[in-house]
Amino acid sequence: MRLICKRVIIRDLSFKDFDDYYEYAVRDTIGPMAGWKPIPNEEVGRRVFSSMILQKDVFAIELIENHKMIGTISIYNYGIRKYKYVKQLGFSLNDQYWNKGIMTEVVLNVIDYIFHKTDCEVIEVGHHSDNFASKRVIEKCGFLYDGRLCKYKELYDGRIIDADFYSMTKEDYERKVKYEQGIKTKIWF
Template sequence: MTKSRALLLAENEIIETERCILRTLTLADSQDMFEYCSNPNVAKYTTFEPHQTLRESEEAIANFFIPDQLTKWAIELKKNNKMIGTIDMMAMTADSTEFGWAISEDYWGQGIVAEVARPLVKLAFEELGLIKIEAKHHVDNPNSGRVMAKIGMSYWGKNYISPEKYQTKSLEVAYYGMTKDDYDKLSMK
């Protein structure tokens, strides 16, 4: 009998990398989230506006992260047990998912997002049996595109997205993706 997708995700609720632990978010993470989500430099490249109050961070955790906790992880630094960002597999379908992340500006350019995304790519293709993963970034944030390329994704084009349930602003975005075939070719190297 094969394992359900929910069981496979539950078995991966904690994922360890060299510098980080991916784990479930809780309300105890509200202050750490507020620290980076209130930064306009972080928010300008995301689908959310800068958090103005700690309550906004609490609401984000309670309404966005906790209900879908099997596909959303806190990025916690091992060296200080501080939650410095989030990474998730949004809009999961029978055969694909979309990755998304936000990280404190203090940790930009250190390779942390690529480090924590790699085990999720492996999880998506090797354990969950997905055939495609995607990600998008604000066109004015090419650093996220470089992260996507580092984890094996290819540029697929640009699009314009308008506000949705968890998104408060319209964005011009660049799309990246990877298929299972792409992943298998990379894994053979």
């Protein structure tokens, strides 16, 4: 996949992205919000990063202005729903780029790609209940709240967390796009 957006390119991960990945994956502000332990050293980081490349469902978020990889977005071919036309999103972003609207831009473009280039009928996304930054991105992108799974999973540090889940159907997306286009072309008398 290769999507060129306003400020970023969403593309396949490459081994040349490792240094940019490692820069933020070691921080305790990134992984714990998504449920993964900060990368403890470069050797472990290389193993984790290699497995992400091999999975082929994790994509780089690259800034157009300087070609720096600042995060990832994953498109998994499964979700909590037991239905074959479901994809689930996951994302992480270098905290130096938080609160700039970048992840919202990325997710909106990936939603459009999924509904126009795949046979997906439902996109799911979730966040740990205390991850308010992800919640904000998800809601800004138009996902509808499905509910909370209490005691969803045990994290690497032994904490048991709840998770909130959201979804968007292809029909909901098409209605939203049609509505937004109508607003942009509305002629007032």
